[in-house]
Amino acid sequence: MNILQINSSARREASHSTRLANRIVERLRDADPDATLTVRDLNHAPHPVLDEVALGALFTPADQRTPEQAARVAMDDGLIAEIQAADVVVLGVPMYNFGVPSQLKNWIDAISRAGVTFRYTEKGPEGLLKGKAVYVALTRGGKYRNTPADTQVPYLQTVLGFLGMTDVHYVYAEGLALGAAAEESAIASAYEQIEEAVAFANERIEEAIAA
Numbered sequence: 001m002n003i004l005q006i007n008s009s010a011r012r013e014a015s016h017s018t019r020l021a022n023r024i025v026e027r028l029r030d031a032d033p034d035a036t037l038t039v040r041d042l043n044h045a046p047h048p049v050l051d052e053v054a055l056g057a058l059f060t061p062a063d064q065r066t067p068e069q070a071a072r073v074a075m076d077d078g079l080i081a082e083i084q085a086a087d088v089v090v091l092g093v094p095m096y097n098f099g100v101p102s103q104l105k106n107w108i109d110a111i112s113r114a115g116v117t118f119r120y121t122e123k124g125p126e127g128l129l130k131g132k133a134v135y136v137a138l139t140r141g142g143k144y145r146n147t148p149a150d151t152q153v154p155y156l157q158t159v160l161g162f163l164g165m166t167d168v169h170y171v172y173a174e175g176l177a178l179g180a181a182a183e184e185s186a187i188a189s190a191y192e193q194i195e196e197a198v199a200f201a202n203e204r205i206e207e208a209i210a211a
């Protein structure tokens with residue numbers, strides 16, 4: 001099993017979303033100690049924004065690209081190869097100003113490529129990143145689960161589904177800014193949600209190893 005962990009918090013040390021993503025990975029590896037892990041920290045290694053230069057490079061045929069354009073496309077190619085190789089994707093996702101961190105948006109922009117990770121057919125769009133389990137650790141200062149203010153989950157559900165990733169498990173740590181007791185209970189709840197989310201996956205892994 002290949003696990004790809006994507007961290008998107010701007011905080012390197014104290015990030016709850018990264019810690020929860022780490023915990024998800026730890027529990028998955030308990031069931032499959034041979035699992036490989038690739039960690040991409042988007043604030044440690046920021047990916048460039050999808051701007052006019054990037055679009056120009058992407059829409060120039062490969063054999064006509066300048067060395068700079070080829071290098072820019074190769075950066076996105078690297079992220080696409082990582083997710084294509086992954087069986088399991090674990091995302092650490094803080095809420096920033098009611099959206100996903102801009103670095104995570106840059107990553108999504110990089111991996112969303114027509115003809116490679118999705119395509120249009122006569123029957124409509126088809127996601128090409130199929131057969132992957134996705135775990136998303138969401139951290140928020142407030143509480144927005146199942147309300148219109150939770151723009152993150154509908155967005156992630158839509159874009160991940162569009163790319164073919166429909167087996168998505170969400171772990172919520174909400175109310176982290178509402179005092180120490182609320183923070184503690186949010187993290188405890190998130191740990192419980194992780195156990196539930198990985199239990200089913202781990203049963204499948206153990207069966208596959210035993211077979």
Ligand SMILES: Cc1cc2nc3c(=O)[nH]c(=O)nc-3n(C[C@H](O)[C@H](O)[C@H](O)COP(=O)(O)O)c2cc1C
Binds near residue numbers: 014096141142
């Ligand atoms: C710049 C910034 C914007 C934030 N915006 C929101 C927000 O819109 N809603 C919310 O509930 N929490 C918001 N928060 C709180 C974070 O979601 C919360 O601190 C979370 O734990 C951050 O994730 P991390 O612990 O992985 O760094 C914001 C925090 C920062 C630093």
